[in-house]
Structure formats: structure tokens, C-alpha cells
Amino acid sequence: MARLLASTVLLAAVAAAPTPAIAAPADVRVDVDTRAGLATVGDVALGVNHAIWDSQLGTPEVSGLLKDAGVSMVRYPGGSYADIYHWRDHTAPGGYVAPDTDFDTFMAGARRTGAQPMIIANYGTGTAQEAADWVRYANVTKGYGAKYWTIGNENYGNGHYGSAWEADEHADKSPKEYAATVTAYAQAMKAVDPTIKIGAVLTMPGNWPDGIVGTGDQGSWNQEVLTRAGSVIDFVDVHWYPGGSSAADTLTKNGHIQDAAFLLRRQIDTYAGTNAGRITISMTETNVDIGRNTQPGALFLADVYSGLLAQGVFTVHWWNVHNGIGTVSEVAGQTDYQDFGLLSSGNCNASVCQPPLNTPFAPYYALSMMGDFARPGDRFIGTGTDNALVSTHAVRRANGDLAVLLINKDPDAARTVALNYHGFTPAAGTPTVATFTNGAHAVSSASTGSASAQTLPPYSISLLTLHSANPAAAPAAPGRLTSTTTDRTATISWPAGAAGLKYEVYRQNNGVAEQLGETTSTSFTVRNLEPGRRYTVNVVARDGSGRASAASLPLTFVTGTPADAPCTVKFRDTNDWGNGYVGAIDITNKTASPITGWTLTFAWPTTWQSLGSGWNAVWTADGRTVRVTGDSPLAPGATTNVGFVGNYSGPNVLPEAFTLNGNVCKSE
Structure with a gap:
């Protein structure tokens, strides 16, 4: 073979020079737009979970691996174990507690990692006094400065909605009781250290039991908790296990993030009372069902951490550091141990053993890339x-x-x-x-x-x-945007910057920016908008030398519907079961003349929503467009009701705009 290779090289030397290879044409276009500003990366963005049944949680080896990956927050004492764990005597009745997993050991590991703790106070079997004593021990006695405390884990899983996996000794397992107890915990804990941040457990929009109203409740879990405890909490805490029928299906779920974050933020702003804008969002558990230790898990982690942080979630946590072997399979040519852990537990089943203890799995490397990618102070674009x-x-x-x-x-x-x-x-x-x-x-x-x-x-x-080809200093980014909207316009305002600046207003459109106009003022009115539609805008400042600032933080708003419309529509989700619901629509004729042969038209906001069946009219669907046609005339001032079954497999964003015979109706 060596002699043949030498001959080939000699022939090439005496032959004419070969034609340079032509690079393959690109098959994917990617746009990156600094004018479409998103959220800023905070100092606790990258998180993981530790559990008291993991004897490695405080070891120098594990702390070193997490530090190398850029982990900035660690959660303790571990998922549902939090609701049976008593920190003072380090016990979890009904569960296993490993050696060397007490709170001080955890904190020593967190400090070696360089990470802040996220501590779960025991709601299920604990008391407000126990939680307050924990705050006192952590921050007064020991001086740990533990800032973030959540009240419970997945407390909606206490049986109130049928499924029960979370310990809860309260006689009343409703969200009303959870909210009242969160209030008591917050008051007791902040009496010890008023600087701490208290989080309440909510459900992720599009995940069970989101939208379900339990027996005796006035609203869903999120609505009840925010309405009753919104004034005492500082953040909300959600988990997300989106599932998927295959690895490929799982890797599409990042498409749900923007709508889920929008709905969750809207719930907070709607139900949490005055000053709801101070309430932030944490995502303290996420993982996949297929390919947990192999490349699907890694791709999911990088995609979902990025997507959530870009939408303003202040910390995202993988479940978890160590977990243990499950059903072994092959995924994309690699052995997958169906282990939720980032690192190998080194254990075996009847026929297969994992790699040695603390060997990183694929998602660990994705997390380490996130540590290099999204650093505190960076701005997603x-x-x-x-x-x-x-x-x-x-x-x-x-x-x-x-x-x-x-x-x-x-x-x-x-x-x-x-x-x-x-x-x-x-x-x-x-x-x-x-x-x-x-x-x-x-x-x-x-x-x-x-x-x-x-x-x-x-x-x-x-x-x-x-690196930038134009690294010269630029103006400061404009401050916080506000808006005043009608059905067709939005007036965007922002604080004044330095003298002599010009401001450019951009709308985000599929990840890139579309310029809407420019002004030397500190407000701008955008016209010709569509009623009932969501928009996200940024403002960029430009100085007299043409240097542009970073984009402002984004502002998202929804336009209204016309107050003087010839019709009104009231759309309600009257009975929800987690992946479908019964919808009711009241249509009112506001004109002085009867409407005959009427057709109501609306569009599903997402691709994962669909029509099941409908009644009291003829229902048809074409893609995301739904048409409802009635045979009976609609008299002046009269209201007719139609209903349907809607299906969804992600965040259920309800329609905002409806047209009746081509006229936009007022939505109520």
C-alpha cells in the first residue's frame, strides 16, 4: 500500500495542478440579529439538582466537575424528597438518606463549585417554623447567605387532581391551602432574614395539570396560587418534562418555550396583584424520556437551557447530577442507561454496568458548552x-x-x-x-x-x-420600554438617553428584526397592527457618528380589539383536562340590523392546537383557520352560543381575535 501511495503522489506531481474543490452550497440559512434583543444572563443561570440519596453530592470530584461546567446554582435536598426531608435531624421518613449528604456538606460542595444554593423548604410534612429555623441556621448561625428558597416541590401532585406522588399531610390539598401555607412560610422565613427570595410552585403551561380546575376550586392551580400568594412571593418555580414519542419528537419541544413563557408571564401579571412584574421565573427540573445519557439529552439540554434563559427564566436546572441505571438501550449508536444523571453512578443491573463513578454523560458536555456560551452579563439576541x-x-x-x-x-x-x-x-x-x-x-x-x-x-x-470588526464604544442601550395599545396601534416609550441620539424601533419576526421606524423623541407610535396579535419590540439608540447601542430589553404586548366593533365575542375554556378542553363562544350582534348567513372566523395561535368537534353551528378547519357558520339569523342585540372540543399538545394559547362576516369583533 505504501508503494502504491508513493506512485500516486509522483503522478500528481507531474500532472497539471488539480482544480480546487468547490465548497458544497449551504443547505441551511441562519440569521443572527443583535437588534432583536432578548434577556440578559444572570449570575445563577446554569443549575443542577443534588439529592440527599446521592452520597457524591458534596465530594470534591463532583464539585470540581460542576465548577468546570460553569454551574452557578445547585438545588437541594432533591425533588420530591424535599417534602419528606427534615433538615435539623437530616431524616426523610419513607425515603433513603445517604451518608454525607447533610445540609452543611451540601453547602461545602456548593461553595467549592462556586454556586449559589436553591433550597426547597418542606411543605408536605414540615412546618413554617421548621423552615424559618432553617433560614436562621443557614444565614444567621452559619452565614451561608442562602438567598433562594422554594416552598415545596411538585405540590400539585398531592392527589388533588387525581395523581399522587408528592407527600402532603395537609387535610386540605387544594391550591387555596397551598397558597395560604406559602404565605405563612414566607412571613415566618422573612421575619428571620428579610433579604431572602421566596418561590411558589406553579405548573408549566402546556403540562399537566395546567388549565385544570379541581373540585371546589375557583380556578386552576396557577390562578389560585398567584391570586392568594402573589403578594408574598418573589419568584415562581416550574418543572418541564415535555416527553415525546421519539428522540426526534422530543427535540421539537423547544418550540413550545416562547409560548409557555408568554402564558406564564401573563398569568403572573394577571393574577399576582400589584407590582407583579417583580416576580421572576425559575425552571428547576427538566430532562428527556429518550436518550437521557446520550446525544438527544445533550442536544435538548443546550437547546432548552438557551431557549428558557433567552425568555427571561433566571435559572434552569437539569434533573439531576446522579440518579442510577434504568432500562438500557441503544440510542443513535450509543449505549443509553436511561439515567437522569449528568454523571455516572457506576452501578449495574442484572447484565450491564455503567461506566466508572462520575464519568460524564453526554448532557454534561452540553452543560459545559453552555457554561462557555451563556456567561453572566451576556445578552441573548x-x-x-x-x-x-x-x-x-x-x-x-x-x-x-x-x-x-x-x-x-x-x-x-x-x-x-x-x-x-x-x-x-x-x-x-x-x-x-x-x-x-x-x-x-x-x-x-x-x-x-x-x-x-x-x-x-x-x-x-x-x-x-x-470578535467585532467595529469594537468602538457605542451609546448605552435604551432603558425599560412601556406601551399603550389599541386594536391597530401601539405607542412605545422609553427613558431619555444622552443628548443627540436617534432611536430605531424594531419588531422581532421569527428571530430577526424588522425596522418599524426611527425618531429623535423617546416615544414612537406603530400603526397598521393586527388586532389581537402578540408583538415583541426593541429600541436601538444611534449616536451622531452612526454607532449603534445594544438593543433594549424586549417588550411584548398584545393589541386589543375595536371598541366600536359591530359584534362582540366572548371565548371561554369551560372544562380542561390537560390536553383538550370544551370551549364556549358567545357571539353578539351589536348592530341595528339582523345578520343572516353569518360566519365567524378565528385562527389557532399555534400549530399544536386543533379542532375536535363542534355544535350549534357548522364547524370547519383548514390548517390553523377555523370557520363557524350559522344558519339562523342573528337579530340586533341578540347573542348566540356555539361550542366545541379543542385539542392541544403544548401551551394552550387561546385565540384573541375573531371576525364575523369579515368584520373584526370586540373580544370580551
Whole structure:
């Protein structure tokens, strides 16, 4: 073989120079837009869970691995165990407590990691006094400065809605009782240390039991808890296990994040009373059902942490650090132990053993890439892609650099990506790209491709870091935006910046920015909007030298419907069971003339909503458009009622706008 190779080289030397290879054309377009500003990364963004049945939770080896990954928050004492755990004597009646997992050991590990704690006070079998004593021990006696405390774990799983896995010794298991007890806990705990932050457990929109109204309740779990305890809490705590019929299906669930975050924020603002804007959101458990230890879990982690943080969730936690072997299978050519852990527990079943203790699984490497990607103070910015198998996220650093995360969810094929930048010009040169591929045991790094073209290996995560070609100092970003809306307009306002600035107003559209106009004033009225539609806008300041600021934080608003409309529509979810509901629509003729042959039209806000059946009219659906046709005339001032069964498999965003015979109705 060596002699044949030498001959081939000799022939090449005397032959004509070969034609240079032509790069394969890009099959994916990616847009990265600094003008489409999203949330800022906080100092506790990257989290994981520790559990008292994990004897490794305080070891230097584990702390070192988590520190290397950039973990900034660790949660304790571990999921549902929190509702049976008594911190003072370090017991969990009915559960297993491993050696060396007490609170002080946990805190020592957290400090070695460089992470803040998220502590779960025992709601199920504990008391407000026990929780207050824990605060006193942690922050007064020991001086740990533990800031974040949640009251319970998944307390909606106490049997009130039928399923029971969470311990709860309260005779009343309703959200009303949970809210009253949260209030008592918050008052007792803040009497010890008024600087702490108290979190209440809510459900993630689109996940059970979201939307369900239990027997004797006035509203859903979230509505009841926020209405009754919103004034005493500082954040809400949700979990998200989106499931999926396959690895490919699971990896589509990141598409639910923006709508789920919107609905949760709307619930907080609607039900939590005055000053609800101070209440933030934590996501303290998430994981997948398929490929937990292999590449699907890694891709999901990178995609979902990024998506949640970009929407303003202040911390995201993987469940969990160690868990143990489950049903072993092969996923994308790799052995998967169905272990929720980031690190191997080193245990065995009847025929298979895991790798040695603390060996990182694939999601650990994704988490370490997140540590390099989303650093405290970075600002997420908008990105878009024209291929569903490629996800993109990006952050702008304080020094003007840009980091772009590219996720190829195709297990079989590489993807060639053309990157397009808006509001940013990358410096010349070959970028350094960190990559984690299927089956790898480390993140690799190389200078490859260009700022505008990259090839993504199958089932991979790639991170590009780019310097700006224009690093000169720019104006400060505009301050907090506010809006006043009608059905067709929105007046956007912001605080004044330095003298001589011009302001550009942008609308986010599929991850990139569309300029709506510019002004030298500190307000701008956007016209020709659609009624009942959600919009997200940013403002960019530009100085006399043409230098642009970073985008403002985003403002999301929903336009109204016309007050003088010839019809009104009242849309209600009257009975919800978690993936479907009975909807009722009241249609009122506000004109002085009868309406005959009427057709009501509306659109589902998402692709995972559909019509099951309908009554009191003829119901038809074409994609996301629903038409309801009635035969009986609608007399002046009269109201008719129609109903339907709606199905959903994600956050159930209800329609906001309806037209009757082409006229937009007022929504009530």
C-alpha cells in the first residue's frame, strides 16, 4: 500500500495542478440579529439538582466537575424528597438518606463549585417554623447567605387532581391551602432574614395539570396560587418534562418555550396583584424520556437551557447530577442507561454496568458548552433558521463579541450553514469553534470554516465565538420600554438617553428584526397592527457618528380589539383536562340590523392546537383557520352560543381575535 501511495503522489506531481474543490452550497440559512434583543444572563443561570440519596453530592470530584461546567446554582435536598426531608435531624421518613449528604456538606460542595444554593423548604410534612429555623441556621448561625428558597416541590401532585406522588399531610390539598401555607412560610422565613427570595410552585403551561380546575376550586392551580400568594412571593418555580414519542419528537419541544413563557408571564401579571412584574421565573427540573445519557439529552439540554434563559427564566436546572441505571438501550449508536444523571453512578443491573463513578454523560458536555456560551452579563439576541433540524441561539457579550450556538438535530447527516449577521460585522479571520459530537467523550476545539459558513456534524453542538470588526464604544442601550395599545396601534416609550441620539424601533419576526421606524423623541407610535396579535419590540439608540447601542430589553404586548366593533365575542375554556378542553363562544350582534348567513372566523395561535368537534353551528378547519357558520339569523342585540372540543399538545394559547362576516369583533 505504501508503494502504491508513493506512485500516486509522483503522478500528481507531474500532472497539471488539480482544480480546487468547490465548497458544497449551504443547505441551511441562519440569521443572527443583535437588534432583536432578548434577556440578559444572570449570575445563577446554569443549575443542577443534588439529592440527599446521592452520597457524591458534596465530594470534591463532583464539585470540581460542576465548577468546570460553569454551574452557578445547585438545588437541594432533591425533588420530591424535599417534602419528606427534615433538615435539623437530616431524616426523610419513607425515603433513603445517604451518608454525607447533610445540609452543611451540601453547602461545602456548593461553595467549592462556586454556586449559589436553591433550597426547597418542606411543605408536605414540615412546618413554617421548621423552615424559618432553617433560614436562621443557614444565614444567621452559619452565614451561608442562602438567598433562594422554594416552598415545596411538585405540590400539585398531592392527589388533588387525581395523581399522587408528592407527600402532603395537609387535610386540605387544594391550591387555596397551598397558597395560604406559602404565605405563612414566607412571613415566618422573612421575619428571620428579610433579604431572602421566596418561590411558589406553579405548573408549566402546556403540562399537566395546567388549565385544570379541581373540585371546589375557583380556578386552576396557577390562578389560585398567584391570586392568594402573589403578594408574598418573589419568584415562581416550574418543572418541564415535555416527553415525546421519539428522540426526534422530543427535540421539537423547544418550540413550545416562547409560548409557555408568554402564558406564564401573563398569568403572573394577571393574577399576582400589584407590582407583579417583580416576580421572576425559575425552571428547576427538566430532562428527556429518550436518550437521557446520550446525544438527544445533550442536544435538548443546550437547546432548552438557551431557549428558557433567552425568555427571561433566571435559572434552569437539569434533573439531576446522579440518579442510577434504568432500562438500557441503544440510542443513535450509543449505549443509553436511561439515567437522569449528568454523571455516572457506576452501578449495574442484572447484565450491564455503567461506566466508572462520575464519568460524564453526554448532557454534561452540553452543560459545559453552555457554561462557555451563556456567561453572566451576556445578552441573548434573536436568531432564525430555515431548517427545523438546526436550532440556533446567540449572545452578545459586554465587550461586543458574539457567541453563536448551532445545534444539528439530524442524527445521520451533516448540515452546511450560511450565517448572516444583522447589526454586527464579524472581524476577519477563521473563528475558533468548539464542537461536541455523537459518542464523543470531550468537547473538541479547532479553527475552522468562517464567520459566514460552517459545517455541522450530525447530531452535534457547535459554538462559534466572533470578535467585532467595529469594537468602538457605542451609546448605552435604551432603558425599560412601556406601551399603550389599541386594536391597530401601539405607542412605545422609553427613558431619555444622552443628548443627540436617534432611536430605531424594531419588531422581532421569527428571530430577526424588522425596522418599524426611527425618531429623535423617546416615544414612537406603530400603526397598521393586527388586532389581537402578540408583538415583541426593541429600541436601538444611534449616536451622531452612526454607532449603534445594544438593543433594549424586549417588550411584548398584545393589541386589543375595536371598541366600536359591530359584534362582540366572548371565548371561554369551560372544562380542561390537560390536553383538550370544551370551549364556549358567545357571539353578539351589536348592530341595528339582523345578520343572516353569518360566519365567524378565528385562527389557532399555534400549530399544536386543533379542532375536535363542534355544535350549534357548522364547524370547519383548514390548517390553523377555523370557520363557524350559522344558519339562523342573528337579530340586533341578540347573542348566540356555539361550542366545541379543542385539542392541544403544548401551551394552550387561546385565540384573541375573531371576525364575523369579515368584520373584526370586540373580544370580551
